[in-house]
Amino acid sequence: MPGHAKSAIIVFVCLMTVMSILPPALFGGVRGGAWKFVAEYQTLIAGAMAVAAALLTIRQMRATDRMQIANHERQINIATLPTKLAISKLMGSLPRALKHCSEKASEFLDLCDDQGREPIWNQKANFALGMSIYGYRHVLTSFNDIRFAACAPYFTADLDGEISEFTQWVETLNLTLPEDAAFIAKLFHSDDRPEWFADIMIPVLSDLAASTENLNIALEQWSGLMLDIPPPVL
Structure with a gap:
């Protein structure tokens, strides 16, 4: 009634x-x-x-x-509602992309010895290295797309700090790589050691993998706060 x-x-x-x-x-x-x-x-x-x-x-x-x-x-x-939709769209892609990068970087690092020396070069090592490099570059590029820009004004200070640290490590990795992006495609079909590979890339990838995991945690906490729901299970 x-x-x-x-x-x-x-x-x-x-x-x-x-x-x-x-x-x-x-x-x-x-x-x-x-x-x-x-x-x-x-x-x-x-x-x-x-x-x-x-x-x-x-x-x-x-x-x-x-x-x-x-x-x-x-x-x-x-x-x-528009803000929550933008956050949902971002969280539907970015955490998975970061997790994929971290897994491929860890896969390559697992092939290196305990002293951080180069792995035994074969197609498996080259593929893991190539996928991690490609993934990190793709994620860095996605920071300029509309989904990221729509959410950026709502980032917390902690999340901004993790994004900044991640960006610096990816840019450091890029400094060790050839300018021609075609090197990644060649890497997928090669069993040989890349000519451009430098020993510094191993600790850089290690620190980048750790930064990636921290960024993913910060993203989950931020999205849970903004959407008032439990963070998504990756």
């Missing part, structure tokens, strides 16, 4: 009650029955009705407050 209908019924019942006891209260006395009862206890009856009216008023005020709160929350949800 709608709220206004309930209120109308309550008002009607109260009016009928008042109208039924008003004549006895005004003209009752020596007569018996209900007239005498109302005449003698009219103060008590009036007090009880006042209490009932107060309780009904409080109940109605609380219902109104709940309605206003619900409307306010609905307006907030509508206002923040």
